[in-house]
Structures are given as structure tokens and as C-alpha cells.
Amino acid sequence: MKHSTFSLTWLLVVILCVLGGAATGWAQDGTPGAIDTGDTAWILVSSAFVLCMTLPGLALFYGGLVRSKNILGTLAHTAVILCLISIVWVLLGYSLAFGTDVGGVIGSLEFLGLMGVGQDAFPGTGIPHLIFMVFQLMFAAITVALITGSFAERMKFTALLLFAVLWSVLIYSPLAHWVWGGGWLGEMGALDFAGGAVVHISSGFAALVCALVLGQRKGYGVESMLPHNLPMTVLGTGLLWFGWFGFNAGSALGANGGAATAFVATHIAACAGGLSWMVAEWVKTGKPTMLGIASGIIAGLATITPGAGFLSPLSALLIGLVAGVLCYAAVVLKIRLGYDDSLDVVAIHGVGGFTGILATGLFASVGAQGLFFGNPGQFVIQVVLAVSTLVFVVIGTYVILKVVDALVGLRISPEEEETGLDLSQHSERAYS
Amino acid sequence: MKHSTFSLTWLLVVILCVLGGAATGWAQDGTPGAIDTGDTAWILVSSAFVLCMTLPGLALFYGGLVRSKNILGTLAHTAVILCLISIVWVLLGYSLAFGTDVGGVIGSLEFLGLMGVGQDAFPGTGIPHLIFMVFQLMFAAITVALITGSFAERMKFTALLLFAVLWSVLIYSPLAHWVWGGGWLGEMGALDFAGGAVVHISSGFAALVCALVLGQRKGYGVESMLPHNLPMTVLGTGLLWFGWFGFNAGSALGANGGAATAFVATHIAACAGGLSWMVAEWVKTGKPTMLGIASGIIAGLATITPGAGFLSPLSALLIGLVAGVLCYAAVVLKIRLGYDDSLDVVAIHGVGGFTGILATGLFASVGAQGLFFGNPGQFVIQVVLAVSTLVFVVIGTYVILKVVDALVGLRISPEEEETGLDLSQHSERAYS
Amino acid sequence: MKHSTFSLTWLLVVILCVLGGAATGWAQDGTPGAIDTGDTAWILVSSAFVLCMTLPGLALFYGGLVRSKNILGTLAHTAVILCLISIVWVLLGYSLAFGTDVGGVIGSLEFLGLMGVGQDAFPGTGIPHLIFMVFQLMFAAITVALITGSFAERMKFTALLLFAVLWSVLIYSPLAHWVWGGGWLGEMGALDFAGGAVVHISSGFAALVCALVLGQRKGYGVESMLPHNLPMTVLGTGLLWFGWFGFNAGSALGANGGAATAFVATHIAACAGGLSWMVAEWVKTGKPTMLGIASGIIAGLATITPGAGFLSPLSALLIGLVAGVLCYAAVVLKIRLGYDDSLDVVAIHGVGGFTGILATGLFASVGAQGLFFGNPGQFVIQVVLAVSTLVFVVIGTYVILKVVDALVGLRISPEEEETGLDLSQHSERAYS
Amino acid sequence: MKLVKAIIKPFKLDEVKDALTEIGIQGMTVTEVKGFGRQKGHKETYRGTEYQIDFVPKVKLELAIADDMEEKVIETLGKAAKTGSIGDGKIFISDLNSVIRIRTGETGDGAL
């Protein structure tokens, strides 16, 4: 067996060499560029932080909110997306997003299989190209994982896999290219520091489409669907917050003043969001809740993401306060409208991201100017950014879902839903 | 709605501009100083680490120790304090602590709302002022959160909010100023590397006053009040330990030899504390416990905090060993004395911090000298530091509690206590 | 009491001075060398990351897999080993591993009690010697902790303590010296970037011997021994993965291109391992499981460890894919063979580490060449490395176990096993 | 008086409770139990091993009722708990000598 494995891998190597043109490109990419160890240290750390946001952070945040019969299935969504999209990114996605621009809409295939992505500094930074790639990889993975909250407790596992791959390649990579990879939105001057449009609007409105296409969970509005473990969600919140410093301040791509600005804005908005959601709920229902504080923190973080590096602390405070109230209102609205966005991805990431992109156009004052600082044009650009992202994502997601439905079916059967994802999809139980 | 929100925020901006004198101060603070990317990377990380200590670390450490009906209330204490005190710090607390010294006792109001706190290097360091500020912010937040362990399972949520703000502004900020911000204790040469007095004595003895003023929990000494989830506490311990490296080694304010010394001392003391508490308990009750190991680790960490950057590895070992035994003895003593410091904040942080401040006066040998290294004067200064911190905190905390009690009442009703914080204060249940 | 404590510690100091020859060595180690702040920041962080891998990471990964009556005992294994081995390393182990080479087999005693280990740069790096020491310390601790999975739910606590100390001093330190400390394997040119042999083969095959010598758990194969909390294991997986970036990319000892290569290879292999284990299980049993994904991730991480810094992304992908399938096959084989390696340390770390050491000899292409890149000699060296590690560890572990058994007995009684470790060894219950 | 025990499917609990409340039942006690019967359990996989789990989660209701309510309760309960598929559960009826309300010391039907 050992022997045949080796022949096989050897064969694969040869194939890959042929495919790649220069399989040893990584080892050969010449003398290293001007790497700054401090910047590199920070982006190495930031990449790890974003991993931590995703798994265990997001996985637990979502996991605590579902019923106990679905907890492993929910964790598996995030875990498998992290694995799968990472590989897709390495093989194809990175190149589509960050390869040389082709017509403003997509990257070239030059970095297929990470060919030519090596230890040299990424242009305009002091960090190795490989680290830039892996930092971006983490963003690609978490964006897809965020969506899963909207169809929690009812998606077929095979459908999830297919959906994730298609969405990442067809929606995320182009979008990342448009904004960050040299595409038309970035060229237009759109500001999206760490992914308000690319990550949050995109996942948030994809989530809306998913919730509508998949429909409500069996028993929605009738049976109680209370969270099975809120401390797990609080733990997830803490890890998301922690990791978000890498997400936002890491987006400065160095350990510099920009990172400092982003770090502080991120923290302030998280705190302000937590407080304002809490107060809004307190006023409306008479009690402040732990889940409200946690949700507000995440709302603040999502909303500040696009502007983090461009905002003064007090602007961040204001934006955070608005985020908490607005996203809470969106949750309340959802209940009235009756669609089942199970874990409120739309209300938090969709609404938060959208608000944040616009707020950046108003409040940007550090290294860029928004409307309130004398630059009304920026606000217009931000509107274009938000709206075009939304439209592209909504249409794209709808089409992908229809294709996946046709191919493998989106939903588990009602009996499976009653049994839960854990036993029906994975033959596992979480607790015993 | 969108429109009115914007007018409102616009109005607020104007107000803030007027209030702040120069709202764009942050964007304008001139050419960046000599920022060192490596130092900056490390303090960015350290700030995130201290966040992780607080939420989820401390929150879970405490959360695991309470009964399941109080878990969300306990998590909410830490979470809301983190949010609230961060905002207080940004608006006022930082300026009081680190504004230009006024008479040795308090900082000026120059940094109100972080005016003038920007990307330039903080004097004497290679890190942006904003990062110094946010690193200190994390300390301000966790110090108040530490206190909550003493009145767990019985404090009114509104009382908590009020207490936290008053305590932070009236006790923490002055204290931080005295020791680190150019105040009289620092000027006198007091050594407190990462907060033995400012953080641990202060929270530990505030906790003592809280426990005495609020009184025992209903059923204390009669009903079993066993922890509801010790693995949660172990998880919290691990995250606290992890984050403590940022707390202590980050206090070197750079990625240098001092950070190395502090990192190693921190680790050794944690390990030694864990082992010595375990052995002490083993000798006394016949069994080594997991909670004993965890408690000893925290005791070692708290005790090494003030000296971390000044101690040789073997001194750290000794101090850690003493810490474990001493803090365990303090827990046993508490039970005899009968006050209900529910999660042993006094025994671990109060006693640990006090011991650590004195031990620093004895064992300091790296970059400073203690009594055993020929400098008896240092020990005297350390005694002054410890005692004056203790006295200030005890009196101040007492007065604040009385005020809060008069305004909103400190304790929930006996029926609410029976129901638990989760349902009575938050209308939530943790597990279902 | 205070007084006598001080006299006692003073006495101890004197003793330590005499013992150590120059107790103040740490404070005196001269002008600092050429410290690079970026490199230092990264290794400070990496050391903390490896702590996080161990506690809470590994502790929870294992803890979730045992029955609820053994959870605290399982957590205590990892926690106490971390504390104990850290102290052993400081006092003795580091010197044995990294002291000046004596005859290719062991380090001198020059660093006993960390004498002479100070803030100066460690030769060949830009990081303080103390940080190099503490980074290595974390490796020493986790290696022993890994073994505990094989004898979970049945080892006596006292036996564990004794076993851990003996194994660390007699097996780990020599091995670390051979490969990394100037010993014969390193001199021969053996490649082990972050511990495929030193950490994973060694713990994995020690685990095999432990499982065989201790024998099956009471009721093995008859009673159900299903995991009590799989979300806990998933949380542990996430923290292990997160920390592993410090483990592997930190092994570059700087924030440089090598760290970038290692970081990327680590991530890719984790993802590939997760996917391939999942698919293998899906094919065999008809369902993909969450635990399968988690196990595959760890298998990928363990397998990539020795080659992380030497591999191209696509080689890492291939190795990760192989790792998942191979380690899963090893688990299936274990069940057939009937030995009770309770948490599959052999199948994951033993098989993974072995495979990784050989794969490095085949695929190394960055900074070293393997067989497939024209250097067949490297593969031969790798075989020597893997086999000699295995033989040394198997014999050594067997002897140590026999000694421990003779001295204190290895297993708890059948009644204690029925009651569980928590109550029988620690008088504690995890949940109430 | 009678003691009625019913083993039902967990997700039917609210429906059954509401139906019983409607016919005037004011109290009951509920326990989470595991049932073994004709309804198949499920398989669980654990690292390469498969376990057959025979027990199925069920909910047990206990109601003390006055004798004249017996028929009505059984009918109502049976209807509300029925899905028609295997595993719907059972109703067991036995005699109850007496009932006491702890708060007041009342006994007999008035204590229900």
C-alpha cells in the first residue's frame, strides 16, 4: 500500500508540474523582497486570528443558538466550509480574486495552484506574498461560513458542500477582485477597509436569499426554538471579537498607525453596539439580555468593518451605537415579515455591512475623507459599492441555489428535520 | 428612517465638534513618530490577548463556578463591564489616568474623548499612542470585571452598571495615574510592572468590601452551591493564562528582552502556583483537585504580575510556589471567617496582588533591585504602594457601594435570588 | 507566618545561589545581542499559541471524547503535565536538550535552572534566549500531554505525575537534543521542522506502549464509551489548529519567509486532512461525521509538522490528503487489533508523525531537497530519523512504565474506574 | 382517583398539554425518559465504530385525575398524541388512593 501510494503521489506531482508549468515556482521565486519582520509578525498573527474567528468562534456562536439535535451539524457547516473553501482558494479562488486584472471584472489565472506565490514581499507591503494570500484565504472562508446561519437546522450536507464551492468561486472571488484585487469598484475609489461589502453585505444578503428559497424550518413560529446553549454563544462572541482585531487591524497589512486606528475603532464599535442593542431591547421588552449584548457586539463589529481604518474613535462610537439599534430593529422586523433567517445573518451582517459602507462614506476622516469631512463624492461611490454588491449577490445566490436544488436538493426531509441534523446527516450525537 | 438617522448623527457630530474643540484632532496629529513595527505588532497582539482574558476568559472562569440559574447573569457582568468601561475610558478615564499630571494625583482632561491621541508614537515607546491607549483600556475593563466574582449570584443589574462606572472613574483611573501615569506612587519609585497594585490589590480588596456590604447569598453555608460546570472554568483558566502573556509581557510595551523576562516569569509562576495549590490541598483534604490546579495557576499569575519584568526565573518559581499555598490558605481562612466572597476574588487577587507587590520589593533583580539584591529602600516603597492602594480602595469602594445602594439598591430580592439572575434579571435561560 | 515565610524563602534563595553558582546570572548577561523586534514579537506570540494548544486546546479536545465521569481527570492530566513539565524543563530539561552537546547524545548541564539564559539573542536568531527557551518549553509540555489520550479514563494520578517527569527527562530531552540541540540526528542532516519525530512519533508510539501495558478500559468493547461532549472536542480542535500556527510557523524562529511557507503548508494540510478523513469515512460508513472532520484536521496538522517549512503548498495539499485517509485507516485497524488506545493517539500522532517525516524526505523543496526534488539521500536520513525515534521511544517508555508500576501502580481499581476519575482521584464532579 | 401515565413523543408535548388544559386538567408532571419498544432507535458512528442505540427520547406525563375524568382524558390525550406512526406511545391507568396538596393540606378531588 505504501508503495502504491508513493507511485500515485509521484504521478500526481508530475501531473501538477505539467498543469502548473513550473511546479517548483514556490521554491524558486528569487531573492526575497524587503520583508518587514514586524509587519510580517502582525499579519501572521492576524491570519491565525481570523481562523480563530471562524473555528471555533463563529462555529460556536452559531452552535449555541440552535437546538441540541442540530449542534454538530451546525458546527460541521463552518468546519467543512473552512476546509473546503481554503482548498478552493488555493487552487483557483485566489487567482481569480488577486491575479492580474482582466477588464476590471476578474483576476487572471496566473496564480492557479499558488504558482508564483512565494516568500517575496507582496507589492506595496512588507509581508511575504504567501502570507497575504493566506490572510485573504481566511476572509474567503469565513464569508461563506457566515451565510450558514440563515439556513441552519435544515440544509442537506451535500447541498451545503456544492453551494459553498459555487458561491465562493462565482460570487466571492469576483467581488473580492472588484473591490480589492484591482477591479472596477476599487478603481472607482470605493472604500472597504476590511470587508463591509465583500464580506458582510455579501454574506448577509446571500443569507436573505437562502432563507427565502429554503423556507421556514418545520414548526417555525409554533414550536419553541430556543437556543440550546447560550454560554456557548457567548464564548463564540468573545472569540469572534478577539479574532476581529486580526480581521480589521490586520487589513492594514502591517503593524502601523493604520492598524492602530482600525484596532481602536473596532473595539469601540463593538462596545457601543453591545450597549445600544442592550438598551434598545431593554426599552422594548423590559429586560436587557446577555444574547442582546452579544448580538450587539457582533453588529458593532460588522458595521465598523468597512471603515475601521478610516475613522476617528468618536465616529466609531457613533457608528457602533447606531449599529446596535439598527440591527436590533432589523431582527424585530424580520419576525414581522416572517421569513426564517434562523440565526439573523441578514439583520446583523447584511444590515450592519450596508450601514457600515454608507457610514464610511460619511465619517471617513483618517487617510480618506467622507461627506462630513468635505468629500460628498465618496458617499456616492459608497452607495454604488453597497448597491452593486447587493444586487450582484442577490441574483447570483438565487441562481446558485436553484442549480444546487436541481442537482442534489436543498433541504432534508421533514422526518430528518424532526430527528435533527446530527443523527440524520452525521449519525452522531453531541452529548451523552 | 434612514434620513432622520443621518440628520441626527450629523447633529451629534456637530455637538461633538463643539464639545471636543477639534474633532478632527485624530486625523491631524501630524507626521507619525518613530514607530517600531515589531513593538507595535506585539502590543496590538497583547491588547487582543487581554480582551481574550476578559471575554471569554474571565467570564467563563467565573461562569463555570456559579449555579446554572446564574450563568448568563454572571457572563453578562463581565460582558457589559467590558463594553461600558471601554466607552468610559475612551471618553474620560484615559485622560484622568494618563493626561498630564496634575499635582501628582490625577491626569488632566487633555485626552477627553481621545482628543490628540493618534497614530504618533507614545513617548518613550515605538508604538502608536492609540495602541498604548487601547492596551491600557483593556486593563481598565478587566479590573472592574474581576470584582464581580465577589458578589456573584445576587447583584442587581442596574446596580452593577452604576457601580462599575463610578468605581472605574473614581478608583481605577486615579490609581492608574498614581502608579503609571506620572502620579505620586510612580514618582516615588514604586514598582508595579503589570498591575499587582493597580489591578489585583484594587480589585481584590474592592471585592472584600463588596462581599461584606452585600452580605451572604441566600442559603450560603446551608444549600450546596457547587459549581455547575467546571470544564467551563478550566477553559476560562486556559484563556486567562494565554491572555496573561499579553497582560504581563505586553507591559514591556515592546517586543524586547523585558518582554522575554516577563513572559518567562509569568509562565513559571503560573505553573508553580498550580502545583503548590494542588499539593497544599492534597495534604489538607487528601485529594488533588482540578479546580485547585486551576485556582493555583491564577494565583500564581496574579502574584507574579507586579514583578514579572523584574524577576529571574528562579525567583518567579519561588514566588509562584508561595502564591499557591498562600492563596489556598486565604480561601480556607475565608470559610472560617464566614464572609461570602463567592468566587474568591479576595483570596486570589487581593492576597496574590499584595504578596506580589511585596515580593517584587524583595526579589527584583532585572532592571531594578529589591531587598535581596541590596536595595532595602525598594521594599519600603513597595509596602507604601501596597498599603496605600489597599486603604484607598477599601474606603472608596465602601462609599461608592453606599451611594449605589441609596440610588438603586444593591441586591435582588430573595425570590429573584431563588429564581436566579438569568430569569429574574435577563428573562433568559442558558440551556434548553 | 509572613515572617517565617520570608526567612524560609531567603534561605531558599541562598541555597539556590549556592546550587546555581551564579544566581544572578540572568540579570547580568551583559549587553543585549541583536534582537529583532518583529521576530521577537512573533515568537512571543507563538509561545503563547502553543500554550493555548495545550490548555485549553488539547485538554478540551481530549476532554470532550471521554465519558462525563472522567472529564475533570482528563483535563487534569493535561493541566498538571503543563505545570509540572514546565518546571522540570526550567530546572533540568532545557539544559539536557539545548546545553552544549556532549558526544552527540545529550546536552551539558550549563543551563541548569536557566543559569545564563537571558535577554541576549539566541545564537543564529534575533530573539532573546529566554524566549527560545520558553518556546521550546511549550513543546516539551505538549508532547507529554499528547500521550495521555492513550491511557485516558484509567491511569492513577500519582502514576501520571511520576511517568510524566521520567518520560520528559529520559525520553523527550535526549530526543530534542538529538534532532534540534546539536545531537547526532541533527548533525546527520535529519529534517524535522517543528517536531514530527520529536513530538509526534515520540508521543504517538509512547502512547502505543502505554495502551498495551495498561490494557483495555473496564468494559471496553462491551459498554458504550461514546464521547460525552463533542462540541467540546470541536472547540479543542479549533484551538489546536489556531495554536498550531505558532507551533509550526513559530519554528522558523522569526517572522520571515520561512514562517510564511510553514504557515501556509500547515493550513492547507489541516484542511486537506479534514476533507480526506471525512470522505474516507463517508465512503466506508455512509456518513460524514463532525468528529471525522475534526480528527482529520488534527491528522493533517500532525503529519505536516515535520515538513511545514520545507514544502510547497501543493505538496502540503497532497500530504494532508494522504494523512486523513491513512490515519483513519489506522483507527479502523486499531479496532480490529483490539488494543485500547482510548483517544487514538497512535493513529493520529504516531502514524501522522511517521508519515510526515518520510514525506518530508520525499517532497522537501523549499530550503531543502527531498527525493522527488533530486535528493534521495534525504529520504534515507528521514527513515533513520523515524525508525530510531520509534525504537528509542518504545523501549524507553516500556521501561519507564514498568518502573512506575513497581513504585506506585499504574491503574486505578475497577471500582474506581466504574466511579470515574473525577470522583475517585479528585473528589470532584464536573457538572451539577 | 386515577393516576394516568402517558409515554408520548417529545414534540407532541405542547399539543397534548393544550388539549388537556382545554378539557379542564389543571396540573400534570412531565419527565424526560428514554423509551424502548417497537420503534427502531438509530445508529451512531464514533471514529470507525458503529453503535446501535435502542433507546428513543420520549416524554412521560403523569396526571392525577378524578375518576369521572378518566374516559375524557384518555380520549383527549390519545387523540392529541397520535401521529399514526410507530412509537406514538402508551397510556397506563392505575388507581390512586389519595392525593394531598402540600400547600393547603387539602385532600381528595379538591387537591388536584
Place this chain on the structure above:
Amino acid sequence: MKLVKAIIKPFKLDEVKDALTEIGIQGMTVTEVKGFGRQKGHKETYRGTEYQIDFVPKVKLELAIADDMEEKVIETLGKAAKTGSIGDGKIFISDLNSVIRIRTGETGDGAL
């Protein structure tokens, strides 16, 4: 022999157990249950929705006793479990045909 079942408030368990031990009861079996009755439940909030939870946590005691202990047990139990506020619970008594101690095979009162 009689089988006494009592539904009581959870925090009363230790008190009740001690009181019963004092009058010579040597064994009992305890189950965590959820009660539905006159005692109101509570509200729970979850992201903007409020749920009314009708079930209240209770503890169920089961005691097999000799016939002549019936009165004493009921009195003691009732007294120890009483707080006087709504939701104190109920005591149910029924007949028991026989009891067997598994360890020894003993039956009758000696098996209790």
C-alpha cells in the same frame, strides 16, 4: 405497602430528605421533573421574541413504605415541603403489591 409520590420544590429536597430520614425512612428515589399547574411559569426573551414557558422545575420523590408508616410520612413530608406559596406540590399515594431487594432477593417490608 404503599407507594408515595411527592412533587416538591427543588430547593426543598434536602430538608425533606432529612425530615424523612429522621422518622426512619431509609430509602427513596428522586427524579427531576417539570411541573404544570397553578404556579405561573416565566417569560423568556430570545432576540426580540418573547416565549411564555409554562413548565416549572420540580423534583419528584418516590418512597415505598410499609402501610403503618403512611400517616407519619405524609405528615412529615407535607410539613417539610411546605412554604405556603403556590406551587408547593402534591403527594400521591397508591398501593404496592410487593417489593423485592435485588441484592438479597428479600421481599416485603424487610426489603424497604
Place this chain on the structure above:
Amino acid sequence: MKLVKAIIKPFKLDEVKDALTEIGIQGMTVTEVKGFGRQKGHKETYRGTEYQIDFVPKVKLELAIADDMEEKVIETLGKAAKTGSIGDGKIFISDLNSVIRIRTGETGDGAL
């Protein structure tokens, strides 16, 4: 019909279930309970305090059986559950008026 309740040691559950299945029992209901009896509990330590815990984890089985199965069930159950050491548990038998299978409405022995 009879209702058999047995309190047994938790790790004996599978063995008992298998033994009962072998003699033709097709259904039972299982509850996790805490027992108080002659078997000592254990001590727990919590930061310097020791607690004596009197309750021991047990499992309760409930089986409705036809009258003619009584002896066989008791014997089989008693044998399978026995370890011979203290705390093996008890079997309680009482009368059952009727049984209804919810799914079909069947009553009597056929509903078991």
C-alpha cells in the same frame, strides 16, 4: 396487568434490557434518577470545603406487563441487575387497570 418498576445500577441497564428482551418483553421506559439508600454517596471538594453527597445515580425501569409474566420478569430482572453489592436496587410491583397503545387505540395485553 402489572406495572413493574425497578431501580438499578446504571451500568447494568444494557444487560437488564437484553435479558428482558430475551424473555419476550418488547417495551419499557427508562428514567435517570438519583437514589438515596444504604449505599453511601461520596464526598466532593470545592475550594477547601467538603460536601457529603448522599444521592447516587440510578436508573429506573418501568414495564407494563401481563399478569402471567410477573414471576418471570421479576426473576430475570433480579438476576440481571444483581451484582451482590450494596445499592443493587429494588423492584416494585403494582396493579395496572388498563393500557392503551396511542397509535392504534388497542387496549389490554395486546397494547403492551
